[in-house]
Amino acid sequence: MSKKHDFAQSLQxxxxxxxxxxxxxxxxxxxxxxxxxxxxxxxxxxxIRALRRDIARLKTQLRKTQIGA
Structure with missing residues (x-):
């Protein structure tokens, strides 16, 4: 799997x-x-770019947990 996918899985x-x-x-x-x-x-x-994108992924996951999706 890609690094992006692994990062997203770890946030679940x-x-x-x-x-x-x-x-x-x-x-x-x-x-x-x-x-x-x-x-x-x-x-x-x-x-710097990679970290900025990771922060965006974190914020997306936070929003998903807040709305219950």
Whole structure:
């Protein structure tokens, strides 16, 4: 399976509170990465894109749990 599919499968069993905590942690990591990239170029700038997409997947899963889908 793809990494995206594995990530989505790992989110299935998480509660709403767990998802919110994970979103907060990833958003802080995102801020740190973008700040570090502004100071000096990152070795792998694609990691910012991947993290941004993971945050979006987390928010989507949170919304699904909130509406009960």
């Amino acid at each position: 069993g998480l509660s709403e509170a767990d998802l919110k905590v994970k979103i907060k942690e990833d958003e802080m990591r995102m801020k740190k990465l973008t700040f570090a990239h502004a100071i000096a170029p990152l070795e792998n700038p694609q990691s």
